Amino acid sequence: METVIKVENLTKRFGSFTAVDNISFEVKKGEIFGFLGANGAGKTTAMRMLCGLSLPTEGKGTVAGYDIYTQPELVKKSIGYMSQKFSMYEDLKVWENLELFGGIYGMSDEIIKIKTDELMASLNFEEERDKLVKSLPLGFKQKLAFSVSIFHTPKVVFLDEPTGGVDPITRRRFWEMIYDATARGITVFVTTHYMDEAEYCDRVSIMVDGRIEALDSPKNLKATYKAKNMDEVFQQLARKSKRKAD
Amino acid sequence: MIKYLLKKEFKQIIRNPFLPKMIFMFPLMVLLVFPWAASYEIKNLNLSVIDNDHSTYSRRLTQTIISSNYFRLTDKSASYNQALKSIESNKADIILEIPQNFEKSIINREPVKVMLSANAVNGMKGGIATTYLSMIIGAFNTTLISELFPEMAGSSSNMIQIDSQYRFNKHLNYQVFMVPALMVMILTLLCGFLPAVSIVFEKELGTMEQINVSPVPKITFILAKLIPFWIIGFIAITIGFTVAWLDYGLIPVGHFYIIYTFAAIYIFAISGMGIVISNFASTLQQAVFIVFFFMMLFIMLSGLYTPVDSMPNWAKWIAAFNPLKHLMIVMRSIYLKGSNFTQLGGELAALLGFAVFFNGLAVLSYRKTN
Incomplete structure (x- = not known):
């Protein structure tokens, strides 16, 4: 199996505060890799380093074969990113957002058009196509943001708490979209607070105070920690935290 | 790639509920209202005359002054003290006292003194009133000489003595001076402020x-x-040209293409500055305050109201690094004097320098990776 993300001893410090403390892991192609941790555990910081938004203080990392320290712009070409905060252009229409981001990643006008048609059909978005994004309900927006993040078929997509604040049905549908993406060979790196979602991942890492405390498949983790579900695993590990959650 | 980004920017600007209106209304308002309100031209000065002579000539002098349209005769006082009271009660801005033997002295070719006394509470207004009045009396003096003593015409002798070292400002047409400078202000506020806000x-x-x-x-x-x-x-600047022409009958003596060229460089410079500010600011509030700080400084030291030449040396140095000041010189020169690229070479170089500097800094200070 091809390795898509490889991280060795990655550390990020802000002054005297170590947000991410010496983490190492690998993610294989086509995997759904869950990145769990309490608020303030360092998940988003770690993810931002992998996306080339933030430079690591120490350590090495490659994403899609590019060095995150020396080739951040090449990393950016091969990844998709969906931030915690909704960040499509609200004053653009649905199709205009797709066109903009498709264009930014170098897709041609014809391909953008074909893929937009496909996507609108598969999402049942035909009516919303010409609507301004700001008029859409949150669930639609999240689906759109995810669709935009994988519109250019990246090697890896980074999802930062993608299902925050949406209803269970939309979450369910959202995870179906994630499975569809992996079926197309896209590797998924996802942070979440929902432990039922952790169960959907192929492998899960749990961060506590900037360190990775556990990393395995949900099944093995439950066995190791003698827990009924992922929630219990998480509770046991997160209790060790000395850092104050914000 | 830029095609898609430009499409996005234009759509966002057009869909903004406020911006497109602003782009049209702002130049209109600034140019239609401002030159009339903020004017140094002073008219309707209230004049109080103390005519101690009651002669033909003294009446003729008063008449000449009133017919200049700058003065309005508010009262005729019997004494200086009475006239002073009307100044105190704000009825008069300036007093003209004509001495008793005014006509007699003139006919006898003897110098005669008239006294001007201005209300200098508003120093500017008082000064201007004195200057206007002096010049009118001076003109009256010349007329008298040519009428009474043609052989003296052209000589420098004065029948009525008033110091008149200032020239009467026939061109105290304030709009001509202000309109080109206000166009600079419009460009600055639209193209400096908006980019700063847009990235933040x-x-x-x-x-x-x-x-x-x-x-x-x-x-x-x-x-x-x-x-x-x-x-x-x-x-915005095209709207400016139109308003200047329709409303003030102002057409640049120089070429439009020179103005557009300078404007293009200037917009590049000032927008670059806006982008630098927005790169450093992390919130809208910060950006707005920083922009305000620089705008105030730039406007004060631009020569919009007070000539840069009369500023102290340190201020002149700061003004030299003020893009506004350079474009203001350019606009006024092209509009009023018809200057060309060669004559404005210094300003051209300075503005190009600002454009390169600010945009270089804009690219350097924009960090995609922190």
Whole structure:
């Protein structure tokens, strides 16, 4: 199996505060890799380093074969990113957002058009196509943001708490979209607070105070920690935290 | 790639509920209202005359003054003290006292003194009133000489003595001076303020991060932010030309293409500055305050109201690094004198320098990776 993300001893410090403390892991192609941790555990910081938004203080990392320290712009070409905060252009229409981001990643006008048609059909978005994004309900927006993040078929997509604040049905549908993406060979790196979602991942890492405390498949983790579900695993590990959650 | 970013910028500007109106209304309002309200031209000065002579000549002098349209005879006083009271009660701005033997002295070719006494509470108004009145009396003096003693005409002798070292400002047409400078203000506020706000706005919305995580080259993104402001600036300045022509009958003596060329460089410079500010600011509030600080400084030291030449040396040095000041010189020179590129070479170099400096800094200070 091809390795898509490889991280060795990655550390990020802000002054005297170590947000991410010496983490190492690998993610294989086509995997759904869950990145769990309490608020303030360092998940988003770690993810931002992998996306080339933030430079690591120490350590090495490659994403899609590019060095995150020396080739951040090449990393950016091969990844998709969906931030915690909704960040499509609200004053653009649905199709205009797709066109903009498709264009930014170098897709041609014809391909953008074909893929937009496909996507609108598969999402049942035909009516919303010409609507301004700001008029859409949150669930639609999240689906759109995810669709935009994988519109250019990246090697890896980074999802930062993608299902925050949406209803269970939309979450369910959202995870179906994630499975569809992996079926197309896209590797998924996802942070979440929902432990039922952790169960959907192929492998899960749990961060506590900037360190990775556990990393395995949900099944093995439950066995190791003698827990009924992922929630219990998480509770046991997160209790060790000395850092104050914000 | 820039095609898609430009499309986005233009759509966002057009869909903004406020911006398109602003682009049209702002130049109209500034040019239609401001030159009339903020004018140094002083008219309707209230004059109080103390005529101690009651002669033909003294009446003729009073008449000449009133017919100049700058003065309004508010009262005729019997004594200086009475006239002073009307100044105190704000009825008069200036007193003219004509001595008793005014006519007699003139006919006898003896010098005679008239006294001017201005209310200098508003120093500017008092000064201007004195100057106007002196010049009118001076003109009256010349007329008298040519009438009574043609052989003396052209000589420098004065029948009525008043110091008149200031020239009467026939061109105290304030609009001619202000309108070209106000066009600079319009460009500055539209093309300096809006780019500063636009990037910070994207930071606050989170869309900036979505751009930063994409492979957009820094230069492409900044150019896509700048180009719309060229167009906005050109629209605004064209509205400015139209208003200047329709409302004030002002047409530049020089060429339009020279103005557009300078404007293009200037917009590039001032928008670049806006982008630098928005790169450093992390919230809209910060950006607005920083822009305000620089705008105030630039406007004060631009020569809009007070000539840079009469500023102290240190202020002149600061003004030399003020893009506004340079474009103001350019606009006034082209509008009033018809200057060309050669005559404005210094300003051209300075503005190009600012454009390169600010945009270089804009690209350098824009960090996609922190």
